[in-house]
Structure formats: C-alpha cells, structure tokens
Amino acid sequence: MTAQDTMQNNTSKASSTDYDVVVIGAGFSGLGLLHYLKQQDLSVRVFDKADNIGGTWTWNRYPGARGDSETYYYCFTFSQELLQEWSWSERYPAWGEILEYLHFLADRCNLMPDIQLETTIESAIYDNESGRWIVRTSSGDTYTCKYFVSAMGLISEPYIPEIKGLESFAGPCFHSARWPKEGLDYSGKRVGIIGAGATAVQLVPSMAPDAESVTLFQRTPNYILPARQRKMTPEWEKEIKSNYPEIINKCRNHVFGMPFDSPVDRVAADSTEEEQNAIYQKLWEEGGFRFCFESYDDLLENLDANETAANFLRHKITELVDDPETAEMLTPRGYPLFAKRPPLDHGYYEAFNRDNVHLVDIAKTEPIVEVTETGVLTEKQLYEFDIIILATGFDALTGALEHMEIRGASGETLKEKWRAGPSTFMGVCSSGFPNLFMITGPQAPFANLPTTIEENIKWISACIKHMESQNYASMDVSESAEKQWGDHAAEVIDLTVMKYGHEANSWFVGSNIPGKGPSTLVYFGGANNYFDKLQESLEKKFPELNFTATI
Numbered sequence: 001m002t003a004q005d006t007m008q009n010n011t012s013k014a015s016s017t018d019y020d021v022v023v024i025g026a027g028f029s030g031l032g033l034l035h036y037l038k039q040q041d042l043s044v045r046v047f048d049k050a051d052n053i054g055g056t057w058t059w060n061r062y063p064g065a066r067g068d069s070e071t072y073y074y075c076f077t078f079s080q081e082l083l084q085e086w087s088w089s090e091r092y093p094a095w096g097e098i099l100e101y102l103h104f105l106a107d108r109c110n111l112m113p114d115i116q117l118e119t120t121i122e123s124a125i126y127d128n129e130s131g132r133w134i135v136r137t138s139s140g141d142t143y144t145c146k147y148f149v150s151a152m153g154l155i156s157e158p159y160i161p162e163i164k165g166l167e168s169f170a171g172p173c174f175h176s177a178r179w180p181k182e183g184l185d186y187s188g189k190r191v192g193i194i195g196a197g198a199t200a201v202q203l204v205p206s207m208a209p210d211a212e213s214v215t216l217f218q219r220t221p222n223y224i225l226p227a228r229q230r231k232m233t234p235e236w237e238k239e240i241k242s243n244y245p246e247i248i249n250k251c252r253n254h255v256f257g258m259p260f261d262s263p264v265d266r267v268a269a270d271s272t273e274e275e276q277n278a279i280y281q282k283l284w285e286e287g288g289f290r291f292c293f294e295s296y297d298d299l300l301e302n303l304d305a306n307e308t309a310a311n312f313l314r315h316k317i318t319e320l321v322d323d324p325e326t327a328e329m330l331t332p333r334g335y336p337l338f339a340k341r342p343p344l345d346h347g348y349y350e351a352f353n354r355d356n357v358h359l360v361d362i363a364k365t366e367p368i369v370e371v372t373e374t375g376v377l378t379e380k381q382l383y384e385f386d387i388i389i390l391a392t393g394f395d396a397l398t399g400a401l402e403h404m405e406i407r408g409a410s411g412e413t414l415k416e417k418w419r420a421g422p423s424t425f426m427g428v429c430s431s432g433f434p435n436l437f438m439i440t441g442p443q444a445p446f447a448n449l450p451t452t453i454e455e456n457i458k459w460i461s462a463c464i465k466h467m468e469s470q471n472y473a474s475m476d477v478s479e480s481a482e483k484q485w486g487d488h489a490a491e492v493i494d495l496t497v498m499k500y501g502h503e504a505n506s507w508f509v510g511s512n513i514p515g516k517g518p519s520t521l522v523y524f525g526g527a528n529n530y531f532d533k534l535q536e537s538l539e540k541k542f543p544e545l546n547f548t549a550t551i
C-alpha cells in the first residue's frame with residue numbers, strides 16, 4: 001500500500017476532528033507540553049495508549065521501580081507555586097509517588113480534559129495538499145492537526161530478544177515494562193530474571209525478600225553506584241524549597257542537567273592515588289551520580305582518569321559481595337565507566353549474599369540454550385521457575401518513533417529516512433517532516449529528563465507561537481542545519497567514553513539491539529551547551545527552519 005493509498009484509506013474512514021496540535025504520550029513530556037500550549041489559544045489533544053497518565057512510570061510498575069534522579073529536581077520548574085506546594089517523601093521517588101506528582105500537576109493545571117487515554121496511534125501521515133497531519137488510531141478514527149508532536153519518551157519501546165522457546169514457558173513471562181497492572185504475587189515463587197541493567201538492579205533486591213528464589217541471568221556486569229536512599233526531612237525540604245531558583249539554575253547549567261557542582265579543571269592525574277580514593281570514597285558515601293560528576297573533570301573523557309574511578313568501583317564489589325566468585329562475576333571489565341548508563345544500587349550487591357539469590361553468567365560460563373515449559377535451560381543445567389521476567393531493556397530513542405508509521409512530505413517514513421541511523425536537528429525536528437516536533441528525540445542529550453524535556457518544550461511551544469503569530473503554514477528544518485547538528489553530535493561523542501558503548505552493548509549508541517548500532521543516538525556535548533543552543537535558536541527566531549507562509 002502506498003502512502004497515498006494509506007491516506008485515502010484513512011480519510012475515507014474519517015470521523016475527523018481537527019486540532020491545532022496532536023501530542024502522542026501523556027508522560028512528563030506530553031503533560032508539560034500541554035501545559036505550555038494551554039497558555040496559547042490552541043486546541044490540543046494528547047493521546048496515550050495507557051489507561052493512565054505517567055508514561056514510563058505507568059508502564060514500569062515493577063517492584064523497586066523508582067527514579068534515579070533525586071526527587072527535588074525530578075520535576076517541572078515552570079511554577080514556583082507548585083514547587084512549593086508539592087512534597088516528596090524520599091530522596092529518590094518510587095514510581096507510585098511520581099504518578100501522584102504527575103496527577104497533582106495535571107489537576108492543578110487542568111490538563112485532563114485535553115487528554116485521551118487508551119488510544120493507540122498507529123500512523124501520522126503528512127498531507128502536502130492540506131498541510132495537515134492525518135493521525136490514525138488503532139480503532140480506525142482519524143484526526144487532522146497542523147502540528148504533530150511525539151512525546152513518546154526516549155526509553156519506551158520494550159526490547160524482547162529472540163530466545164528460543166520463550167513462548168513455551170508455562171508461567172507468567174513478560175517484559176519488565178509490562179508488569180501486570182493487577183499486580184503479581186511472587187511470594188514463595190521461583191523467579192528468573194533475564195538481563196542485568198538498571199531495571200534488574202532494582203528488581204533483584206526488591207523481590208528477593210519475598211520470593212522463594214531469584215536467579216539473575218547476566219551477560220554484561222555494570223558499574224553500579226550506591227543510591228543512598230533516605231527520607232525527606234522537614235529541614236531538608238525547607239532548605240530545598242528556599243533554594244529552588246538556584247537549583248533550577250544549576251540544572252540548566254550542568255552537563256547532565258543536575259544541580260551538581262562541576263569539579264572545574266580538576267583532573268584525576270593531578271591527584272595521588274590516595275587523594276583520588278579519598279574523593280571517590282566521599283562521593284561514594286554521598287550516593288548517586290555525584291560520583292561521576294563531582295569527582296574529576298576528565299572522568300568521562302580520559303580513559304586513564306576513568307580507570308581510576310572504575311577500579312574504585314570494582315574494589316567496592318569485593319567488599320560488598322561475600323562470595324569471591326560471585327563478586328568477580330559482577331565485576332565490569334573491558335569497557336569504561338559510563339559507556340553504559342550506570343544503575344543506582346538500593347541493596348543489589350548485598351542481595352547476592354542471601355541464600356535465595358543466584359547469579360548465572362550467560363556470557364562466559366553457561367549461555368542460555370532455550371526457555372522451556374518449566375524454566376531456562378543453559379548449556380549446564382535447567383533452572384526451573386514459576387515466573388520469568390525479561391529485564392532486557394529498550395529500543396531507545398528511535399524505537400517508538402520507528403514503530404509508528406510516521407510519513408513526511410515525500411511519503412518516506414522516519415524509519416526509512418533513518419535507515420543508516422537517525423538524523424535530526426537537536427532531537428526536536430527532522431528535515432522532510434514539516435510541523436513535526438519531537439521531545440527528547442534522537443540526538444537530544446541524555447540528562448536529567450525533566451530539565452531536558454522542559455527546555456525542549458520551551459523551544460517547541462515558542463516555535464509554534466512564532467508560526468501562529470506570523471501566520472506561517474509550515475516549518476521544515478533545513479538539511480544543512482540538520483547535517484551540521486548530526487556531524488557535531490558525532491564529533492563530540494568521539495571525545496567521550498560513551499563512544500565505547502558499542503563494546504558494552506549500550507543503548508546510548510543503539511548497540512543493545514541486534515543490527516541497530518552503533519550510531520549517534522544521543523548528544524553528549526553537554527546538556528548545558530545544548531540548552532544554550534536551543535535558546536539562541538529561539539532568540540534568533542529559528543534561523544535553522546524554513547517557514548512557508550499561509551497563502
């Protein structure tokens with residue numbers, strides 16, 4: 001079927017309703033954009049296939065699921081009033097509390113009337129003649145809109161590897177991002193977890209106390225940082241709330257969008273080993289990502305500097321895990337710290353000291369042969385389970401966008417255009433797809449997400465405002481601006497340790513999906529620099545975009 005056929009098919013079925021803006025996704029991105037667009041006189045419809053708002057936090061409801069950014073900067077900053085009113089209970093937010101926060105936001109900003117849940121969008125096709133996007137749902141309804149925005153999130157398309165026999169398992173077997181909504185009673189059950197990334201690092205210690213056993217099938221061990229969860233106290237909350245302007249300013253000016261103090265010009269080689277260890281120990285005790293961002297300025301660029309931190313972390317595993325063989329299996333080697341996104345630990349290593357937690361090395365000693373009706377068969381033995389969880393990650397950044405049929409002005413889909421890897425202008429738009437915007441699309445930075453999302457939203461809503469005020473029909477980013485951005489993004493990743501992501505199957509470069517990477521999926525030139533460039537583009541009235549006037 002050609003694009004034209006699809007379109008005719010769509011329009012002939014139409015129970016058509018027109019909106020100025022259609023947004024896909026009611027997580028942080030969709031909700032934030034809706035709020036910003038409501039300040040303009042626009043009709044906006046937000047669709048989400050889930051039965052709740054919350055995006056990733058609606059889908060990832062597995063035991064132990066919580067944010068790795070600290071609560072006080074894992075939120076929107078557009079309203080001081082809301083920042084002052086909302087109270088977080090812990091340092092790192094559990095998924096349920098994030099959903100409560102997003103509902104609070106949706107209620108206070110009156111967002112719900114413009115959101116349509118349980119609606120899957122299958123395609124969005126640009127019609128050159130009308131200059132409208134035609135958006136089609138899985139039930140055949142179509143909607144037309146001037147602007148189409150993906151707020152689908154960068155880590156939202158679950159990846160299920162091809163493992164022989166997976167469908168033959170008799171018990172519950174599902175991806176971690178599809179945890180049964182009605183809950184799952186795993187007490188006294190034998191649980192197998194395949195995959196050992198950030199999700200598994202949260203699952204293992206959360207499930208181990210109640211399950212009969214938890215067996216983790218690990219291919220590549222991670223560098224894991226301690227989280228150091230703690231309760232919010234009235235004193236801490238008061239301090240945060242009286243410092244919000246400074247916290248927001250720090251996030252906006254930090255390479256990863258976090259309110260941390262950069263160790264400007266402090267490089268690892270300037271310190272003795274003893275001094276290095278003292279710095280690492282202090283940050284290790286403090287917990288979270290400060291270990292990477294407040295220790296040495298060259299940690300994510302210089303392999304020798306990186307190795308000093310990696311060694312510190314490797315040594316910690318031997319202190320935390322009693323059994324030396326298990327400790328060795330959990331020890332990452334052969335790739336630098338931060339070539340993969342480091343998970344935060346809420347008792348992961350200690351969990352391996354329990355009698356009912358087992359680690360299976362499927363890379364070196366016993367690869368998985370198949371999943372059977374009763375469990376997982378490796379080259380050495382059959383492990384019998386009642387439940388199997390696939391914590392196997394996501395087709396990040398491009399997955400959700402390519403899964404949907406999104407056709408631009410030439411009839412080509414995003415997937416077709418991105419055959420050799422994605423190309424975008426700063427992750428917010430892509431040439432040949434007029435009036436399409438993406439929030440944290442490919443080649444945007446990976447940083448504290450609410451910060452990046454809000455900066456993307458400011459640019460997108462300002463662009464729409466500009467177009468409406470100038471009576472523009474459409475915008476398309478110039479191919480040269482897009483190429484310049486892609487080249488720059490490729491250049492800067494080459495200056496960082498993230499380029500070694502392909503050696504560690506990292507989603508940063510798409511190498512976690514067979515046949516996908518490596519390619520430049522993420523901008524690692526500093527979120528702060530990226531925000532500055534977006535701001536400059538906005539202030540200069542979007543010189544990278546070609547606008548068409550309404551006739």
Ligand code: NAP
Nearest residue numbers: 066067068161195196197198199219220341391392393505
């Ligand atoms: P992930 O980090 O990509 O880990 C996926 C795991 O599945 C890896 O251990 C991988 O092994 C394994 N795997 C993939 N294919 C496999 C196969 N065929 N056989 C066996 N194992 C296989 O995924 P994730 O843990 O879901 O996390 C993804 C991202 O989501 C994180 O990096 C983070 O950004 C985000 N996340 C955030 C939070 C939070 O904020 N708290 C929590 C969870 C996730 P290899 O490493 O060998 O490929």
